[in-house]
Amino acid sequence: MEYKFSDRVQTLKPSAIREIFKYAADPSVVSLSAGNPSPDAFPAKEIAEISAKVLAENPISVLQYSVTEGYAPLRQHLMEYMKQKHNTGTDNDDILITTGAQQIMDLSSKALVNEGDVVICEAPSFIGSLNTFRSYNAKLVGVTVEPDGMSTAELEQKLKENPNAKLIYTIPNFQNPSGVTMSLEKRERVYELAKQYGVLIIEDNPYGDLRYSGEYLPNIKTFDTDGIVIYAGSFSKVISPGMRVAYTIAPKPIFQKLVVCKQGNDVHTNIWSQYVCDEFITKYDFDAHLEKLRQIYTKKAQFCMDLLDKYCAPAITYNKIDGGLFIWCDLPKDVDMPQFCKTAVLNKVCVVPGNAFLTDENDECHSFRINFSTPTDEQLEKGIKILGKLANA
Amino acid sequence: MEYKFSDRVQTLKPSAIREIFKYAADPSVVSLSAGNPSPDAFPAKEIAEISAKVLAENPISVLQYSVTEGYAPLRQHLMEYMKQKHNTGTDNDDILITTGAQQIMDLSSKALVNEGDVVICEAPSFIGSLNTFRSYNAKLVGVTVEPDGMSTAELEQKLKENPNAKLIYTIPNFQNPSGVTMSLEKRERVYELAKQYGVLIIEDNPYGDLRYSGEYLPNIKTFDTDGIVIYAGSFSKVISPGMRVAYTIAPKPIFQKLVVCKQGNDVHTNIWSQYVCDEFITKYDFDAHLEKLRQIYTKKAQFCMDLLDKYCAPAITYNKIDGGLFIWCDLPKDVDMPQFCKTAVLNKVCVVPGNAFLTDENDECHSFRINFSTPTDEQLEKGIKILGKLANA
Numbered sequence: 001m002e003y004k005f006s007d008r009v010q011t012l013k014p015s016a017i018r019e020i021f022k023y024a025a026d027p028s029v030v031s032l033s034a035g036n037p038s039p040d041a042f043p044a045k046e047i048a049e050i051s052a053k054v055l056a057e058n059p060i061s062v063l064q065y066s067v068t069e070g071y072a073p074l075r076q077h078l079m080e081y082m083k084q085k086h087n088t089g090t091d092n093d094d095i096l097i098t099t100g101a102q103q104i105m106d107l108s109s110k111a112l113v114n115e116g117d118v119v120i121c122e123a124p125s126f127i128g129s130l131n132t133f134r135s136y137n138a139k140l141v142g143v144t145v146e147p148d149g150m151s152t153a154e155l156e157q158k159l160k161e162n163p164n165a166k167l168i169y170t171i172p173n174f175q176n177p178s179g180v181t182m183s184l185e186k187r188e189r190v191y192e193l194a195k196q197y198g199v200l201i202i203e204d205n206p207y208g209d210l211r212y213s214g215e216y217l218p219n220i221k222t223f224d225t226d227g228i229v230i231y232a233g234s235f236s237k238v239i240s241p242g243m244r245v246a247y248t249i250a251p252k253p254i255f256q257k258l259v260v261c262k263q264g265n266d267v268h269t270n271i272w273s274q275y276v277c278d279e280f281i282t283k284y285d286f287d288a289h290l291e292k293l294r295q296i297y298t299k300k301a302q303f304c305m306d307l308l309d310k311y312c313a314p315a316i317t318y319n320k321i322d323g324g325l326f327i328w329c330d331l332p333k334d335v336d337m338p339q340f341c342k343t344a345v346l347n348k349v350c351v352v353p354g355n356a357f358l359t360d361e362n363d364e365c366h367s368f369r370i371n372f373s374t375p376t377d378e379q380l381e382k383g384i385k386i387l388g389k390l391a392n393a
Numbered sequence: 394m395e396y397k398f399s400d401r402v403q404t405l406k407p408s409a410i411r412e413i414f415k416y417a418a419d420p421s422v423v424s425l426s427a428g429n430p431s432p433d434a435f436p437a438k439e440i441a442e443i444s445a446k447v448l449a450e451n452p453i454s455v456l457q458y459s460v461t462e463g464y465a466p467l468r469q470h471l472m473e474y475m476k477q478k479h480n481t482g483t484d485n486d487d488i489l490i491t492t493g494a495q496q497i498m499d500l501s502s503k504a505l506v507n508e509g510d511v512v513i514c515e516a517p518s519f520i521g522s523l524n525t526f527r528s529y530n531a532k533l534v535g536v537t538v539e540p541d542g543m544s545t546a547e548l549e550q551k552l553k554e555n556p557n558a559k560l561i562y563t564i565p566n567f568q569n570p571s572g573v574t575m576s577l578e579k580r581e582r583v584y585e586l587a588k589q590y591g592v593l594i595i596e597d598n599p600y601g602d603l604r605y606s607g608e609y610l611p612n613i614k615t616f617d618t619d620g621i622v623i624y625a626g627s628f629s630k631v632i633s634p635g636m637r638v639a640y641t642i643a644p645k646p647i648f649q650k651l652v653v654c655k656q657g658n659d660v661h662t663n664i665w666s667q668y669v670c671d672e673f674i675t676k677y678d679f680d681a682h683l684e685k686l687r688q689i690y691t692k693k694a695q696f697c698m699d700l701l702d703k704y705c706a707p708a709i710t711y712n713k714i715d716g717g718l719f720i721w722c723d724l725p726k727d728v729d730m731p732q733f734c735k736t737a738v739l740n741k742v743c744v745v746p747g748n749a750f751l752t753d754e755n756d757e758c759h760s761f762r763i764n765f766s767t768p769t770d771e772q773l774e775k776g777i778k779i780l781g782k783l784a785n786a
Contacts, residue, residue, distance in 0.1 A: 005504055009503065009504050013653070042456045042457075051448065063636065064429055064435075132657035135503060240456035243665060244660070264405075265658070268637070272666065
């Protein structure tokens with residue numbers, strides 16, 4: 001049988017990161033290429049406690065089919081929490097529980113993007129989302145990420161050039177992979193431009209609670225008096241990614257279409273894990289848990305930056321980060337970055353080549369991404385020492 | 394903001410069944426409209442045991458990100474189980490764990506169906522799958538379901554008429570909603586026709602283990618020497634639908650595309666629940682559990698058919714079923730079926746109007762679907778008595 005795949009997946013490739021994971025699976029290789037929470041970061045004891053409780057109290061509700069919108073108490077508690085703590089969400093919004101935030105990109109693409117429509121992305125941006133947009137045959141248009149967030153001048157130009165732009169996809173806090181946080185001025189400007197050009201924004205905020213330094217900045221969604229922002233939040237980085245529980249706060253007409261699309265996608269998100277998340281954020285001290293995570297990661301982030309200073313200067317430079325899980329490292333312009341990453345793997349340290357995060361992987365790129373949340377301190381030191389040696393050789 | 398949704402969701406409506414659920418939520422209404430497993434059918438104690446064990450033994454693996462393909466031991470055990478017990482799956486196939494079987498329809502559509510391509514479905518068929526195909530702008534072409542399965546003469550004609558047919562979607566065992574089981578001859582003929590016309594088959598088999606009478610019939614997938622069958626299995630009806638764990642056994646080149654599509658859809662299926670399913674099918678007596686389910690449902694199915702004989706004859710006729718969760722009831726041709734269903738709701742019993750399951754909801758239809766797994770015996774008797782009274786009035 002010669003298989004005829006759809007046009008939309010003809011060119012879709014497995015994520016470059018996954019290909020790199022094949023090397024990273026070798027236990028002798030130090031992997032700085034993942035994006036997994038630290039093993040210390042899981043409230044495993046609490047999850048086991050809650051799970052035993054809800055299975056004892058409500059076994060049938062926890063195991064039976066549930067509604068597509070999500071577990072009603074969790075939706076209500078999240079809406080209240082996001083409103084109170086982040087001034088995010090209004091009476092014109094509703095909340096949908098999703099199977100990871102990745103599903104928000106999938107449902108939004110399905111509901112809003114025709115084949116050939118443009119999705120404007122930060123360049124670089126999260127490869128998972130880029131691939132989802134690609135899987136709907138969207139045309140990706142990149143906007144350069146500057147140290148204070150995407151270039152709003154370039155954004156305006158791209159909006160002018162692309163009247164069929166449907167979405168602006170942004171990760172304003174501690175962006176993956178650049179580590180950059182968007183300034184308040186740029187958040188306001190991005191919102192104004194989206195409004196002016198009639199384009200919706202997806203604000204993806206998986207790392208928002210993981211701020212280690214600098215001033216708290218409001219979500220773009222807090223400006224959303226016009227109903228143009230789809231906010232994506234997730235428990236993956238703050239409770240457990242394996243449970244695949246995330247949520248989107250979206251204007252009601254969009255919410256309704258996302259619900260219909262989700263019905264045909266996976267009917268509803270694992271309801272057992274929704275019960276667990278709900279109990280954890282309401283009956284336990286969620287804020288203390290977030291503070292504990294910040295302590296773990298503040299230490300690890302600083303340790304990682306100290307190692308980069310110690311072993312990698314001057315050849316490797318990087319932007320200091322205020323939060324998140326990633327540091328974006330730059331090589332001198334005369335260094336062949338893909339070759340450098342290959343050599344690094346042969347020398348037993350694995351990083352992600354920066355071009356994997358571009359809207360066009362063939363664009364020139366001299367950067368690579370490292371992650372500090374997954375490796376141990378020993379692994380971090382060993383890996384970064386090797387990178388420094390190779391770059392400064 | 395005036396929202397511009399994509400072409401594919403312009404006409405997509407919330408499932409008619411969900412609309413009916415609004416009435417069914419009224420506790421004074423007897424709902425025969427669901428498709429939920431019976432509350433007796435959940436191995437809740439075992440699930441609680443296993444969950445406590447895996448969270449104690451492997452807390453990080455159970456809560457951390459996992460691979461898109463699914464939990465490796467579960468994949469291996471399922472492949473062995475399906476091969477041994479159902480002769481299903483060959484060395485040319487691979488297995489992907491999905492977030493419910495609904496996701497198999499979504500990923501297969503994304504990977505294989507261009508907008509405007511034809512998906513051939515049984516008429517009537519499972520509305521959830523039909524809506525998924527619609528959400529990719531597929532054109533649905535229905536083939537009449539006869540008492541021994543879809544009309545293969547009509548299937549051949551539709552294949553001739555539609556050179557852009559990409560998929561044949563079938564539920565050969567105890568079909569939802571018709572209750573019909575496809576004969577061995579027709580299974581072979583459907584396979585031959587698919588092969589001849591170069592069209593793939595999705596064989597959806599959520600109820601296969603729930604046979605109450607009649608002879609076991611091989612899956613269409615057992616004929617698949619040509620690599621043209623995507624088999625969809627699920628734990629929803631035999632362990633728990635709330636966990637959303639299902640699996641597809643598909644030819645390797647298709648499997649690979651489904652994996653890439655799933656990466657962009659939800660990254661991976663809830664890994665905790667995958668651990669639980671794996672332990673349940675390997676360390677517990679899964680066959681004894683299935684036998685227990687068959688005992689529960691054999692009794693309920695017979696009870697339901699006895700009630701139909703007692704209260705609904707002669708106005709309502711139905712096909713006796715050999716398994717599954719649904720019975721398809723026919724009204725006389727001169728009865729306005731949608732009106733009958735509305736009157737039934739006003740009289741506090743809720744069924745699903747049959748046209749909801751057609752490829753074109755506006756086609757004439759004199760049938761409705763009832764479910765016997767969810768209601769109690771008292772509710773079944775009360776509901777069916779009302780239906781009989783209304784139909785024979």
